[in-house]
Amino acid sequence: MVASGWRMESGATVLEEGGVQFRVWAPKSKAASVLILSGKAAGTVPMQPEGKGYHSVTVPGAMDGDRYLFQLESGKTYPDPFSRYQPNGVHEPSQVVDPGLFHWMDEGWQGIPLEEYRIYEIHVGTFTREGTFEAVIEHLDYLVELGVSAIELMPVSQCPGSRNWGYDGVYHFAPQHSYGGPDGLRRLVNACHKKGLAVLLDVVYNHFGPEGCYLDEFGPYFTEKYRTPWGRAVNLDGADSDPVLDYFLSNAGYWINEFHFDGLRLDAVDWIFDQTPKPLLRRLADEVHRQRERLGRGIYLFAENDTNDVRLINSPEKCGFGLDAQWCDNFHHALRALLTGETTGYYEDFGQFAQLQKAFSEAFVYTGEYSRYRRRRHGGPTERHPGFQFVVFSQNHDQVGNRKCGDRLSATLPLNQLLLAASAVILSPYLPLLFMGEEYGERAPFHYFIDHGDPELVDMVRKGKHEEHASGVCEGEIPDPAAEETFLESKVSVATPKEGEQAVILEFYKKLFSLRASLPALRVFQRDAMEVFGLPEQKVLFLR
Amino acid sequence: MVASGWRMESGATVLEEGGVQFRVWAPKSKAASVLILSGKAAGTVPMQPEGKGYHSVTVPGAMDGDRYLFQLESGKTYPDPFSRYQPNGVHEPSQVVDPGLFHWMDEGWQGIPLEEYRIYEIHVGTFTREGTFEAVIEHLDYLVELGVSAIELMPVSQCPGSRNWGYDGVYHFAPQHSYGGPDGLRRLVNACHKKGLAVLLDVVYNHFGPEGCYLDEFGPYFTEKYRTPWGRAVNLDGADSDPVLDYFLSNAGYWINEFHFDGLRLDAVDWIFDQTPKPLLRRLADEVHRQRERLGRGIYLFAENDTNDVRLINSPEKCGFGLDAQWCDNFHHALRALLTGETTGYYEDFGQFAQLQKAFSEAFVYTGEYSRYRRRRHGGPTERHPGFQFVVFSQNHDQVGNRKCGDRLSATLPLNQLLLAASAVILSPYLPLLFMGEEYGERAPFHYFIDHGDPELVDMVRKGKHEEHASGVCEGEIPDPAAEETFLESKVSVATPKEGEQAVILEFYKKLFSLRASLPALRVFQRDAMEVFGLPEQKVLFLR
Structure with a gap:
């Protein structure tokens, strides 16, 4: 059993008194059974209907490590939607895990206070040669020495195949088998905490991946009312949506309680549609903050969003959602467009010195102005929110990996500009985030890669990438997302001793973090206590 | 020219110095012309591109009464999306109107203070034998004598054909030709104000009707991101959505300034999707309240919604939308289910005495509880909003007309229960609304009727009604929505002198309104200053 006060209502729960309770929500199915495929309880056990579509049964002889599937009325068998482990991937049996x-x-x-967050974003598969949770552990001293205070893992939900950015996850409770599964992940978090590092997890609550998702067989997890760029939207406000909300609320509680995560980064919340008076985001904030109170440690919710909308971080008393902080893409765009002079895609909205100045003073650059790229007014004001409610960066997985050639700033910018970018982020009145390898000017690209089993799907992804990058700026060919090589090329070389320019960059990042930690003036997050002025001609910006 | 300080940016604007400015947003079209079809300026006049998709031209010789069409790049001609008058219906030319x-x-x-609203809902086509705005005027003395303080017109936007509830409107600036067009409507509002009656207008900002809508030819008025029960959702947050927002903001300003309306009832706002930080509803509240300040008279926005969500009426400081009041369907359902014992459809969620008690004390009955009908949690708390921010009724066009046989309460309830229903509404701590004819127990049904020109569409509507009412409680056949007879059967007999039971009911309604006006205890809207307790056995409810 896990720490008292937390228990997942669905899935396979190992009981204190021995045995396992299996529980599944399958309102479309009048009957359900659990097929235990290994261990001494092996066999088929019919489940009892509980009402409202839930089925459950306690199997006394079952235990940690047993493989199982759920069988529905149709006779077909599927992995558990709440599976804690998919040892052989998305199409194969689930495994009982005793946390x-x-x-x-x-x-x-x-935990650490929100204002102390200095975040290092990691893709587990490409951060090390081994590509596992375990292998990350060896580099924690390096990260501590660098000066960050937290790592943020790109999503680890079980995805099809063994290589994926993580946004194709279909078992949101099952840490990716090829990364080392739940035990590997627990060891990583444990090791981070021992080193004083917080750990954030990127979670995807706006869609499910395109392969290995059998949720439709269980219940109405999806709706036709809204559409996302990645397929059907999740059913959060239609009939039978309460259990779907519970799926995500349980998921947040699960990572916090069973894995000791210090916070979650909610992916693209503007594609989470919920028109009820108390929408999922609000419920998530309530749930996570309740866990924070209960556990007595700092736990935070960060939102990625594209709408420049402080209702996300407004308090519930102001009828906001009450999240703790949000990503600020505008800061990135303003900075990057100035550094690189790029004008394609969304960079067409940026490139003026005054915009960077606004990013420093108001976080959002678009606070209601007309955006040429979006062809409409964009954003709202940041009001009086302190700087530590915004996360800024000069690079991240999207801003590198969604480029045609996956090229980092270091591929094109001279040293002095790389150092300028680093300074702008780390000395900003916001929470800084680095993308792994950025701290020494890694030259390896970060490509988009997948490992789907369905050839048609692979073709669709290839086609999609070609369309997306039809007018990309990078010369070379678009790398094949399905090729292992594309994944291998994306690996960083954190372990290699740094020489020359890379050593200079690394040393500079360390200095910046040490400066941020030691100078009180750099810890003023009340934006109205700060003055920002600039000399556009000289491209100099002053903060005081 | 109309009163200073208001001018519509698009459509045909008669200029003070003479002539007409024609302006249209048609970003899909590189060129546009106005075809003036009558009057001394008859001819084709090319328009000038203004940028951002707008085309405009001033035609010196054009004037009030001229018929016109816009010609787009394709060579095809269409009526003006901002047409003030469609004298021959949805497919024919627009007409210049000088307000x-x-x-x-x-x-x-x-105007009148919000708390003084006692609303009488009218469908213009069936309220009188003539079915016109003009004919309503004759009955205003009757309404004043009855004791209501405002009439609310079901939508009057130009719809296909001559008979429609109004929710198939496609020219939201053009009062229905068969009702008497813009001049008829102005005469009605003018007459109401002279009698001391306020006038509200039901407006449909969540969709456009299925016939005669040529907006797609002009620009991206619609989005595929969201779906409504009535077809495509309006594009309020995608590319090129600013002019679509302006369409609706102009529309609200138009009814207030050019027609002197005292407020708008926004139809089904839960199907208006806008994810931007300052969504349409918030902008509408701002715009309407700005007009209120400017004009110095009481002007209000009422929302119909199905979500039990006070964010609609929360102030913008609480990041609410700032609307003035909202309809409260729960009150109706709780009351009706008790009176009639109905348990089908959404009435399955109602029928307990305690629910009516809650409706009296909290307005919403579902404030987060599980709804069996919706198969999910429903609603949120009403917080401390005063009673005059909720509109209640025992009947309205939907609650009568969406029934299989369009039967009113008077078709089945005995006299004493009709009087009880009236008392519950009129003596409630909310704003009461009656549906025309209710005040004397009208026996005519209120059917659903249309007059579409497209036979396929008519078949679809017929089929839809049959599906909707497959399990309806009424015996008889479902009346044919397209038959004129169905429309004629729905006419009320306000003009006929009342005898017997009808006279008793009418007298009772008058007494109730006079009681409401004279008893200070009935004007306490602060819900926490009120105590509601009931004796379920005796079905008695006390308010103090």
Whole structure:
């Protein structure tokens, strides 16, 4: 059993008194069974209907490590939507996991205050040669020495195949098998906490991946009312949506309680549609903050969004959603467009010195102005929110990986400009985020890669990337997202000792973090206590 | 010219110095012309591109009464999306209207305070034998004598054909030709104000009707991102959405300035999708309240919604939308289910005495509880909003007309229960609304009727009604929505002198309104200053 006060209502729960309770929401199915495929309880056990579409049964002989599937009325079998582990991928059986067996050694860990977050974004598969959670651990000293205070893992939900950015996850409770599954992930978080590092997880609550998702067989997880760029929207406000909301609320609680995560980064929340008076985002904030109170440690919710809307971080008393912080893409765009002079895609809205100045003073550059790229007014004011409610960066997985050639700033910018970019982010009145390898000017690209099993789907993804990048700026060919090589090319070389320019950059990043930590003036987040002025001619910006 | 300080940016504007400015947003078209079909300026006049998709031209010789069409790059011609008058229906030319020619006689009209609203809902086509705006005027004394303080017109936007509830409107600036067009409507509002009656207009900003809508030829008025039950959703947050927002903002300003309306009832706002930080509803509230300040008279926005969500009426400071009041369907359902014992459709969620008690004390009955009908949690709390921010009724066009046989309460309830229903509404701590004819127990049904020109569409509507009412409680056949008879059967007999039971009911309604006006205890809208308790056995409810 896991720490008291937390229990997942669905899935396979190992009971304190022995045995396992299996529970599944399958309102479309009048009957359901659990097929235990290994261990001493192997066999088919019919489940009891509980009402409202839930089926459950307790199997006394079942235990940690047993493989199982759910069988629905149709006779067909599927993995558990709440599976904690998919040892053989998305199409194969789930495995019972007893989270109580892990020996946590982070007692006394209190988390870190929000304003102390200095975030390092990691894609587990490409961060090390091994591409596992375990292998990340070896580099934690390096990260501490660098001066960051938190790592943020790109999504780890079980995806099709063994290579993926993570946004094709279909089992949101099952850490990717090829990364080392739940135990590997727990070891990583445990090790981070021992080093004083917080750990954030990127979670995708706006859609499910295109392969291995059998949720339709269970219940109305999806709606036709809204559409996302990645397929059907999740059903959060239609008939039978309460259990769908519970799926995501449980998921947030699960990562916090069973994995000791310090916070979640909610992917693209503007594609989470919920018209009810208390929408999912608001419920998530309530749930996570309740866990924060209960556990007595700092736990935060960060939102990625594209709408420049502070209702996300407004308090519930102001009828906001009450999230803790949000990503600020505008800061990135303003900075990058000035540094690189790019004018394609969304960069056409940027490139003026005054915009960077506004990004420094108001976080959002578009606060209601007309955007040529969007062909409409864009954004709203940031009001009086302090700077630590905004996360800024000069690079991240999207801003690198969604480019035609996956090229980082270091591929084109001279040293002095790379250092300028670093300074702008790390000395900003916001929370800085780096993308792995940025700290030494990694030259490897970060490509888009997948490992889907369905050839038609692979073709669709290839085609999609070609359309997306039809007018891309990079010369070379678009790398094949499905090729292992594309994935391997994206690996960073954190482990290699740095020489020459890379050593200079690394040293500079360390200095910046040390400066940020030591200068009180750099810890003023009340934006109205700060003055920003600039000399456009000289491209100099002053903050005081 | 109309009163200073208001001018519509698009459509045909008669200029003070003579001539007409024609302006149209048609970003899909590189060129556009206006075809003037009558009058001394008859001819084709090319328009000048203004940028951002607008085309405009001033035609010196054009004037009020001229018929015109816009010709787009394709060579095809269409009526004006901002047409003030469609004298021959949705497919035919628009007509230039000079709103300054009407002689208003309501100087000094201040509107009425929100808490004084006692609303009488009218469908213009079936309220009188003539079915015109003009014919309504004859009955205003009757309404004043009855004791209501405002009439609310079901939508009057130009619809296909001559018979329609109004929700198939496609020219939202053009009052229905078969009702008497813009001049008829102005005469009606003018007459109301002279009698001391306020006038509200039901407006449909969530969709356009299925026939005669040529907006696609002009620009991206629609989006595929969201779907409504009535077809494509309006594009309020995608590319090129600013002019679409302006269309609706102009529309609200138009009814207030050019027609002196005292407020708007926004139809089904839960199907208006806008994810931007300052969504349409918020902008509408701002615009209407700006007009209120400017004109110095009471002007209000009422929302119909199905979500039990006070964010609609929360102030912008609380990041609400700032609308003035909202309809409260829950009150109706709780009351009706108790009176009639109905348990089908959404009435399955109602029928308990305690629910009516809650409706009296909290307005919403579902404030987060599970709804069996919706198969999910429903609603949120009403917080401390005063009672005059909720509109209640025992009947309205939907609650009568969406029934299989369009039967009113008077078709089945005995006299004493009709009087009880009236008392519950009129003596409630909310704003009461009656549906025309209710005040004397009208026996005529209120059917659903249309007059579309497209036979396929007519078949679809017929089929839809049959599906909708497959399990309806009424015996008889479903009346044919397209038959004129169905429309004629729905006419009320306000003009006929009342005898017997009808006279008793009418007298009772008058007494109730007079009681509401004279008893201070009935004007306490602060819900926490009120105590509601009931004796479920005796079905008695006390308010104090």
